[in-house]
Amino acid sequence: MNLASLRKEYTLGGLTEEKCDVSPFKQFSLWFSEARQAGIEEPNAMTLATVSPEGMPSARILLLKHFDEQGFVFFTNYKSHKGNDLEHNPKASLLFFWHELQRQVRIQGFVHKITREQSAEYFFSRPLESRIGAWASEQSTVIESRELLEKNYARLKNEFGEEIPLPDFWGGYCLNPIYFEFWQGRESRLHDRITYSKENNEWSRKRISP
Ligand SMILES: Cc1cc2nc3c(=O)[nH]c(=O)nc-3n(C[C@H](O)[C@H](O)[C@H](O)COP(=O)(O)O)c2cc1C
Numbered sequence: 001m002n003l004a005s006l007r008k009e010y011t012l013g014g015l016t017e018e019k020c021d022v023s024p025f026k027q028f029s030l031w032f033s034e035a036r037q038a039g040i041e042e043p044n045a046m047t048l049a050t051v052s053p054e055g056m057p058s059a060r061i062l063l064l065k066h067f068d069e070q071g072f073v074f075f076t077n078y079k080s081h082k083g084n085d086l087e088h089n090p091k092a093s094l095l096f097f098w099h100e101l102q103r104q105v106r107i108q109g110f111v112h113k114i115t116r117e118q119s120a121e122y123f124f125s126r127p128l129e130s131r132i133g134a135w136a137s138e139q140s141t142v143i144e145s146r147e148l149l150e151k152n153y154a155r156l157k158n159e160f161g162e163e164i165p166l167p168d169f170w171g172g173y174c175l176n177p178i179y180f181e182f183w184q185g186r187e188s189r190l191h192d193r194i195t196y197s198k199e200n201n202e203w204s205r206k207r208i209s210p
Contacts, residue, residue, distance in 0.1 A: 009188075010102040010184075010191065011186075011187055012184075012185070013184060014186060015184040015192035015194055023069075024180040024182075024203055025068070025069050027182060027196075028067065028107075028180065032044075035096075035098045035101060035103075038100050040098055040099075043098060044063050045062075045064075046061065046094050046095060046096045047062075047094065047097075048060060048061075048092060049095070050082050050085035050086055050092050051091065051092075052084070058082070058085065062074045062076065063075075065122060065172070070174060070176065071109065071174040072174065072175045072177070073114060073118075073173070073174045076139070076170070077134070077169055078171060079140075086111050091110060092109065092110075093107065093109075094107040094108075094109075094175060102185035103184055104183045105180065106179075106180070106181040107175065107181075109177040110175070110176050112173065113173055113174075116166070116171065119172045120166045123171075124166070128164060132156050132160065133153065134167055135156050136149060137152075178197070179197050180196040181194070182194045182195075186210070189210060193207065193209070193210055194207055194208075195207075
């Protein structure tokens, strides 16, 4: 397989300083709407990168469930690998790649747990099966077999019936950004990169070299 010959020219458009909103949140919102309009499946799928207490980075896909000027919210198991990383090091990075639009957005910031009430609101909006699934999985720990996982699920389904409580080990995190980068692919690898950094509570916008 010759991977070296796989390449593509990016020609869909450009990103100028004038086109960028002064607020990175509004800019994100605009690009997010455009990703939805373009018919991208799961435009809210994003990579979350965290760093372990030993300094080892790790990345995985999560679904963004809410965003506003307070930050970017996702839900997971607090005792998972990422949960452990975030407990020791609340600095994290999010990455959106919208291939069909030749765009990526990088975000860095500080993560905190949202309130139990906020987590409950989302948890109880999930289908019954997903709520049981949250209980059935000790996320990121070794499990003997697939069979055991399914047995756990069936047992919990039977035990709980229709009333599935919010597990204390499950909930939301919010990443409060200090840095954004909006990347638009261009011809000849001369891509557009517009960044926003938070300095003294103000967002400062700069173009960086591709
Ligand atoms: C499209 C997609 C969406 C996902 N969404 C979530 C999510 O919202 N929350 C979650 O905990 N895991 C989600 N996962 C699974 C994670 O990628 C990961 O396997 C899991 O959270 C365990 O990660 P960790 O061991 O690094 O903690 C998703 C995976 C994919 C491919």
